[in-house]
Amino acid sequence: MRVLFTVLLSLTALVVVLMTGVKGSDSYTTHIGSRTPPSEAGCFQSGEVETDEGQLLKVFRCPI
Helix, strand or coil, X not given: CHHHHHHHHHHHHHHHHHHHHHHHCCCEXXXXXXXXXXXXXXXXXXXXXXXXXXXXXXXXEEEC
């Protein structure tokens, strides 16, 4: 019974990881910083993050 439960749990975890990877990544990388990436990189700004010191950093998504 333990082996069956372990196999089912492992398969469920594998399916969740694979489905999240397909929907979540969209073949983009995330870059955080104060400088804007070059325009030929095809990046777009997806948000901002504030540091502990109060500085705003831009969040960019860039295609792989």
